[in-house]
Amino acid sequence: MSVFAHHTHDFASDPDTALAAADAFFQKTGVRFTPLRRRVFEIILRAGKPIGAYDILERLRDHGKIAAPISVYRVLDFLIEQRFVHRLATINAYMACVTPEDPHAAxxxxxxxxxxxxxxxxxxxxxxxxxxxxxxxxxxxxxxxxxxxxxxxxxxxxxx
Amino acid sequence: MSVFAHHTHDFASDPDTALAAADAFFQKTGVRFTPLRRRVFEIILRAGKPIGAYDILERLRDHGKIAAPISVYRVLDFLIEQRFVHRLATINAYMACVTPEDPHAAxxxxxxxxxxxxxxxxxxxxxxxxxxxxxxxxxxxxxxxxxxxxxxxxxxxxxx
DNA sequence: ACGGCATTTGTTATATTGTATCATGCGTGC
DNA sequence: GCACGCATGATACAATATAACAAATGCCGT
Known part of the structure; x- marks a missing residue:
């Protein structure tokens, strides 16, 4: 039997907590968590499931934000780099990481x-x-x- | 240590042998290995490394074949289904399976x-x-x- | 405060990858 | 031969991702 940790995405089910944790993390590291980055991360969190880049774009626009695809992809690259978001290659979608501060293979x-x-x-x-x-x-x-x-x-x- | 089989793609390095094996396999199963399917498989084999769908398309055209993307994707679906080809989702490319007749997780x-x-x-x-x-x-x-x-x-x- | 620098974002255009839909061909078996 | 099913062709389009350059924004030392 395996050493096995099973998360049912409790983190993502509470976007506010996750956002606050992200705020604290970036505050600590000094890495810039800009409004755009924060909003994109929030959209991904609130989706509660994997979401496509163009869906994110659409939701940005719903919030009155005019944005181009490239903006979303840039932010996604950043969030992935910072290990707050995973990319699911098989379905071309993105989802919030369950435990971003604990480096792990998922x-x-x-x-x-x-x-x-x-x-x-x-x-x-x-x-x-x-x-x-x-x-x-x-x-x-x-x-x-x-x-x-x-x-x-x-x-x-x-x-x- | 792991039970470990390491193939350096010897199969794909000899396209003719691989093609002959495929011919035999499909002969045996009765599944139709049409000229188009065979040619696409050959292109993938001869590439010797992962190749994109549109690269396959281009090489088909080099051989005087007029084809649309959909034709390539249909054949790819077939070859993947038959386990002769793997799709690499992270790089959107396709490559010949090393040991198609031996079902395995790769x-x-x-x-x-x-x-x-x-x-x-x-x-x-x-x-x-x-x-x-x-x-x-x-x-x-x-x-x-x-x-x-x-x-x-x-x-x-x-x-x- | 100011200027210079690096980073981030905007803007526009385009590249790459993959599907939908309907028509046509083509072989197999009755 | 002809009806059926599967394979392919043809045309159009959808979805995903990037390039290149300009503008803005924050940071830092003076």
Whole structure:
């Protein structure tokens, strides 16, 4: 059995707390958490699930902000760099990191039926990947694990 | 240490053998391996590294074939379905599977310096993922593992 | 406060990747 | 041969992401 931490995205379910934590973090590090960056992060948090770049753009505009795609992508790059946001390559979407201040390798369980995504942090997976890469002489910068399948809820309801 | 199989893409390095094997496989299964499908697979094999859909399209046209993007994507879907080709979501590229007839979970080591991709098949990673997903009640259909980093060659040459 | 510098954002245009839709071809089996 | 199903063609378009340069904004030393 694996050393296994299972987050059901409690962090993201309370955007205000997450935002306050981000404010504190950036205050501490001195990195600039500009209004635009903060708003984009808030949009991602409030989405509560993975959201596309153009959806973010649309919501920015709803708030009276005129913005171009590039603005969103720049902010996304920043937030990913700062480890507050993950990019899900398989579905071209972005979601808030569950535990941004605790550096960790994350794995994502993506439900093909309902579209929900659960972030897990399984150290066994992490370790196995590190070991496998090391054997190949490969220096890992970012291990991406996106597991497509059917979540427990959908499996139970027979949706897939 | 992990149970570790390391393929340096020997399969793809001999396109003719791979094509012959594919011919035999489809002959056996009765699934239609049409000229278009065969040609696309050959293009991917001869590329020897991940190749984009539009690059495939271009090479089809080089061979006097007039084709639209959709044709390429349809064939790619087919080849992926048949497990002869992998899609690399992080870099939007496609590559020939090392051992198509042996169902396996694959992991990819993607070098950010030279762009090379090595397919490995580490059972420890595979097992850890299966176990982690099971704990979450998640039924896996396709586990995607794409590890970004720097390959041994580039690390040695100090390219990154 | 001011000027110079770096970082961030705006603006415009474009590149890249992937699909929808309907028509046509083409082989297989009756 | 012809009806059916699958594969491909043709046309148009959607979705995702980046390039290049200009303007603004904050930071820091003086």
């Amino acid at each position: 794995q994502f369980l993506i439900c093909q039926s309902c579209g929900s995504v659960t972030e897990i942090s399984d150290q066994a997976v992490d370790k196995a990947i590190a070991e496998g890469a090391r054997t190949a002489g490969f220096r890992v910068s970012y291990p991406l694990v996106e597991i497509m399948g059917v979540c427990a809820d959908c499996a139970r309801d027979g949706k897939a | 992991q990819f080591l993607i070098c950010q310096s030279c762009g090379s991709v090595t397919e490995i098949s580490d059972q420890a990673v595979d097992k850890a993922i299966a176990e982690g997903a099971r704990t979450a009640g998640f039924r896996v259909s396709y586990p995607l593992v794409e590890i970004m980093g720097v390959c041994a060659d580039c690390a040695r040459d100090g390219k990154a």
